[in-house]
Every structure is written in C-alpha cells, then in structure tokens.
Amino acid sequence: MTTILFLVGSLRRDSLNARLARVAARELPEGYDAVFFDIGTLPFFNDDFRGEDTPEVVRQFRDAVRDADGVFITTPEHNYALPGVVKNAVDWASRPMLPRNSIVGTPMNAAVATISATNGIRSLSDLKRIWANCGGVTVNSFDFVLQSAPAKFIDQDGVETLEPASLKILRFALGNLERLIEHKAGEVIEANWDAFVENLK
16 A cells, blocks of 8 residues: 655644645545644654654654655645744654655655635745755646635535546646656655765765
C-alpha cells in the first residue's frame, strides 16, 4: 500500500483546508492509503529539544513523514506568506539535518483553499521552496489554489466534494504527486544528499 500523509496548515474549526484535505484523501486511487497528522499538536520549534529531550509528538511526526511515500499539504496563505504552523512543522521535520532528515527524498505537493478571489500562490511558493531546500521533492508547476473556496464545495449524496471543475484540478494535483512517487523521483535526491554527507567526512 502506498501511503500519502496529509497535513493541514489551518487549526481553525471547520477549516476550508481541512475540508479540502478530506476531499483529496477520498480521491486517492486504489492502492493508496491516506494518513493524517495534526501539526497543531507540535510545540514551537526549539533546537534545545534534541536527542533524548525530543518531545514524543515530534518523534511521531518525523516518523510519519519518513514513513510516508508522499506528503500532501493543504494550507491557507496568511499575510501573503506561509502560515507559521506549517513552517514550524517543516522545521521539526528537517531536524536533525544530518545525516538525513525525514524530508530528504520525500515527494510533496500542496494546495491552498482560500476565501480570497486572488491570493494563495505565495503560500505555495514559500512551502515548495522550503521543502526543496530541506531535501524534499516537490511538484514545481501546475499549482492548485482553490480561490473563493466556500462556493466550491458541494454535497454529493451526503458526501462533501468539489464542484466538477475544481475537482478535476485537485485530481490533477494528486496525480502529479503520484507520478513523483511512482517514478521514484526521491531516489536521486537521496543519493545526492548521501554523497554530500559523505563528502563532509
């Protein structure tokens, strides 16, 4: 079974991005399994908490990222940038940086659900840049921003989904992540990372 870890960058009750993540999880193809982790349970990043002093929830989060075949993040844009709760999660996942943090080689795609009719793309740009800088693999194009999101969710036989045009784009975004996984795009990144670490010796 191929596992996709879903992370939601909004802690608000009935968050649009949590709703989008649930729709996305139901759209995974056969052979894929959705796993969720609540990044709101992570403490603020503090590099004093390392080794034996690492909080258990941080250990669990790092394991979840490391064990996943891919990560799909749904997040809002706050003040034209990535929300702090998402950056905090990435900071924890990326430590200890060496010899290989949990992000290295991990494929990731992301989407934004927003009430705005114009904003959202800057959050995705921030996230993908940071993820790649930590050694992850990202879908670098065809970004999905669900603008004016409240109007895009519909009920279909008692199950929440998206109106057809938006659902098509969401499926495409998931497909791009699946292709990264199936083509083993992370293996080259892992090999380069390990070579870099070996070069430091």
